[in-house]
Amino acid sequence: MSVLHLVNASPFESAALSRCLARAGEGDAVLLLENGVYGALAGCRFSDEVAAAATRLDIRVLAPDLDARGLCASNLLQSLDRVGYDGFVELAVRHELSLTWT
Template sequence: MSVLHLVNASPFESAALSRCLARAGEGDAVLLLENGVYGALTGCRFSREVAEAAAWLDIRVLAPDLRARGLCASSLLQTLGQVDYDGFVELAARHELSLTWT
C-alpha cells in the first residue's frame, strides 16, 4: 500500500521532514508544501538527506508554495520535481493513503 507523505513544516523548525524520510517506504511519495518547501533547497543542512532519499522516493515540491516564499526552481535540488495543485490531486489519487507530517 503506497502512501503520500505531506510535509508542511519547515525543517529548520521541526523534525517532521527527517522523521518522514526515515519512515517512508519504497513506492511512497513525499510532497513538500507550505514551509516544508525549505527542505528542498540546495546548500542547506538537509540537502544531502533529501537528495539521498530522492534516489528511492518520489519527492516533489508544491510550486505555488515555493513561489509564495519568493523561491525559484533554480534553488531546488535538481532531483526533485514540482507540481501544481492539479499535480497534488493526481498524487493523492495515485496513493492509497496520505499522511501529514507537521
C-alpha cells in the same frame, strides 16, 4: 499500500521532514508544501538527506508554495520536481493513504 507523505513544516523548525524520510517506504511519495518547501533547497543542511531519499522516493515540491515564499526552481535540489495543484491531486489519487507530517 503506497502512502503520500505531506510535509508542511519547515525543516529548520521541526524534525518532521527527517522523520518522514526515515519512515517512508518504497513506492511512497513525499510532497513538500507550505513551509516544508524549505527542505527542497540546495545547499542547506538537509540537502544531502533529501537527495539521498530522492533516490528511493518520489519527492515533489508544491510550486505555488515555492512562489509564495519567493523561491525559484534554481534554488532547488535538481532531483526534485515541482508540481501544481493538479499534480497534488494526481499524487493523492495515485496513493491509497496520505499522512501529514508537521
